[in-house]
Amino acid sequence: MTNEKPIADERAYRPAQPVVRKIDKADLRDALARGLADFNAMPTHLVFLCLIYPIVTLVAARTAAGYEVLPLVFPLFAGYTLIGPLVAIGMYELSRRREKGLDISRRHLFDVLRSPAIDAIVVLGIVLMGIYSAWLFAAQTIYELYFGSAVPASIAEFARQVFTTPSGWALIIAGCGVGFLFAVVVFTLSVLSFPLLLDRDVGVITAVTTSVRAVLANPTTMAMWGFIVVGALVIGSLPFFVGLAVVLPVLGHSTWHLYRKVVKS
Template sequence: MIERDHIRNPVEWTLDQLKSAETAVEQTGHALRSHEEPGRGAAPQVRQIEMADLKDVLVKGISDFGACRTDVIFIALIYPLAGLVLARLAFGYDMLPLLFPLASGFALIGPIAAIGLYEMSRRREQGGETSWADAFGVLRAPAFGAILVLGLVLFGIFLLWLTVAYGIYMRTLGPEPPAALGTFLGDVFTTGAGWALIILGCGIGFLFAVLVLTISVVSFPMLLDRPVGLWTAVSTSARAVRANPRVMAAWGLIVAGSLVLGSLPLLLGLIFVMPVLGHATWHLYRKVVPRGGPAG
């Protein structure tokens, strides 16, 4: 009775969350091979959707954002602040050529940053009230181990993208670092080497973006929503992209364009863009992967 009436302080609450995370991590092996267990049934069905569905998921994403605006903004403040820190490091350590790859690469780890928003949308869909604390419910998810592994994969892809981008700079405008921002921009837009940097960077960056979209567009929400393994979630995501190439390409452009706009000025627009895209991604998952049925 005393324990029930006890009001926990933030330290106790944090320790409880860490304990939940530890328990979930112990289940990683189970989560990674759960697709192999007997009795799991057929692979999740994948549905074909239309362009009009993208408008619908964005509307629902805005609705989720509006329903808990203050809470979501509080969470989303973390992301632009992290971006500003990365930008400061780029300027402070003669890493100016990596400033754009850092900003554009943010889309590669966006699904990780939005995982708490998926959980909030899931809980709101079930009819319950949501708050920022509900985002930490991810730590208690049965598939948290698989979510963690997939997150590490995306982070590895992000680091690989930075390495490739820096290699492109070294072979075009390098190896010397730019003397100043104005000089760097002049070299990028007024020289042949600069345009080679732009073309190669955008082309290879596009391939990285397609890879991340393919393996993550519905996999993170599915791991929160269903008792499936990592391979099942990733393969379902790939099937969803394959079944809806035109719509998924449009979704990728919407995400990329929104993140670019949200980066101006000083990444502050991400305070609004990130929550809306995160919530909308949950509803996109609901559109593409129905609640039951055999594989499509």
């Protein structure tokens, strides 16, 4: 029988404002290596396949039933990065447990539901979902600005409009620009917020401000991390989203180790 303490007892009571360190590229490489090691020790790809494919199937079926949702397919999946920190919270918990030498079976993915920080996690999760909804609204508005409210006649016609017309290229530029702003905001607010909430007895405001301070203290390195995350998600999405079942948990575990490097224990 393993000797485990409740999550409430494991969370350390430290000063209200955590100390933020400077990090460099070597720290990013080490965080990724440690994240991959965590995934190899605690593979959760089947869990993520069960989460990813019902969503993919639902969107595909809805698109086939009526092309009115076609303009939102890319924003739906691209905006997934906005709620990625919330989706990865189970990975943070598993990495935290492995770090402490506790049991790391997959059922502990859901231990966050018993965490004393669950209220703060829910609040921050609602904020991210709100931003995600705002992004979808913005994407729809941008599309209608260039193409009106007409429903695409087919997938081929929609692709022709987007990739071969001046309005389509303007749509791509405007959409990517606005999406980048949403991503920067979410990344800055949440890159370290959820790991900090799991690890310490702090509130939402302290978690968010610590994440913001970490990004401001390491602008270049954290920007590199953001591009690593985006690049990994794009690569993982290419083979029919199968790769995301590995990419998502590895990035989640790696983010926990990034948190350990940035926020002083």
